[in-house]
Amino acid sequence: MDNINEEKIEDILSDEIDLEDSDSTEESNSESSDAIYYLNSGEALNSKETYEITAREKTKLVVLAGLAGSGKTTIETSLYQMFQKKTVGGFYFAGSNTIQGYEQRAFFTRTKSRGTTPTTQRTSLEIGRSFLHLRLWERETDEFCNLLFADLSGEAFETHIGRVDEVKQDFPFMDRADYFVGVLDGEMINNKRKRNGAVAAMIELARTFYDAELVGRGCVLQIVFSKCDVFSDDIETILKKVEQRICEQFKNMFLNIQFYRVAAMPEFVGKFEVGYGIEGLLKSWMKKKEEVKGEEKTEIDKSLSEFDSLFYKLLGGTNE
Numbered sequence: 001m002d003n004i005n006e007e008k009i010e011d012i013l014s015d016e017i018d019l020e021d022s023d024s025t026e027e028s029n030s031e032s033s034d035a036i037y038y039l040n041s042g043e044a045l046n047s048k049e050t051y052e053i054t055a056r057e058k059t060k061l062v063v064l065a066g067l068a069g070s071g072k073t074t075i076e077t078s079l080y081q082m083f084q085k086k087t088v089g090g091f092y093f094a095g096s097n098t099i100q101g102y103e104q105r106a107f108f109t110r111t112k113s114r115g116t117t118p119t120t121q122r123t124s125l126e127i128g129r130s131f132l133h134l135r136l137w138e139r140e141t142d143e144f145c146n147l148l149f150a151d152l153s154g155e156a157f158e159t160h161i162g163r164v165d166e167v168k169q170d171f172p173f174m175d176r177a178d179y180f181v182g183v184l185d186g187e188m189i190n191n192k193r194k195r196n197g198a199v200a201a202m203i204e205l206a207r208t209f210y211d212a213e214l215v216g217r218g219c220v221l222q223i224v225f226s227k228c229d230v231f232s233d234d235i236e237t238i239l240k241k242v243e244q245r246i247c248e249q250f251k252n253m254f255l256n257i258q259f260y261r262v263a264a265m266p267e268f269v270g271k272f273e274v275g276y277g278i279e280g281l282l283k284s285w286m287k288k289k290e291e292v293k294g295e296e297k298t299e300i301d302k303s304l305s306e307f308d309s310l311f312y313k314l315l316g317g318t319n320e
Helices: 002-013 019-033 048-054 072-082 099-109 154-158 164-170 172-176 195-211 235-250 278-286 306-314
Strands: 059-065 091-093 131-138 143-150 179-184 220-225 257-261
Touching: 048 059, 048 131, 048 143, 059 072, 059 172, 059 195, 059 278, 072 099, 072 131, 072 278, 164 172, 164 195, 179 195, 179 278, 195 235, 220 235, 220 278, 235 257, 257 278
Parallel strands: 059 143, 059 179, 179 220, 220 257
Antiparallel strands: 091 131, 131 143
């Protein structure tokens, strides 16, 4: 044994180093240093870029639809900012591929923007790069879930009302929406001259996407009354009439119709805190959807994986 140990020590102390192995190691390190790594820009995603998320984990697509200035982006950015302070509804922030996109939209809600009132940047008219991403973790179940928000401008929706063929072409990803969230501007609902027009436009907008066969009975229809901090004292009767009107219009089109009130960025913090009503919305989005009984299922190519099928549809393919 002593002889063997002495031989090993001699080998270690020997100047006869195996240069060939050293060269191969250096070559390997050189090849590794030349590798190219792609980092996410943090901007809003396009349809192709959402594949990395949908292929990895459970993902839900939420589409907030409404007229310009109704508060769609404010709801999305307020939820993001709420996670910077605490957990929301029992869910923890677990990451985002669109941090920069959120920060750009949230800037004008902060004091360092030197604005007189909290607001959000007007959403770009570009439909392609419009997805915001949140990854959340639920401690109770130890499960991760991703939320993708289609952050589209009010003008994009307004110009497509009643244009079924154009909607099919420009919004192909909508048939994967788990939630179609119609945002009604609370200021318009509170104004008797603008109220009927705002409700009629929302009904026509949702009907357009339904006629285009992009949303239907398997999609949850949610109507959100935004800016509820501006409501007058007699608003309850008005809201009930609006809800009845919407339910009557869509009772045969959607199996699940829900109503919410939100004050994401109240002008005066008193009765309503910042982010009022958003936690309830988040909980509804994170619920496990019950199977819709009796709903016809579209035939898909069985050779594709579930994630490939979703990606295919996000790109607007018909899979026929």
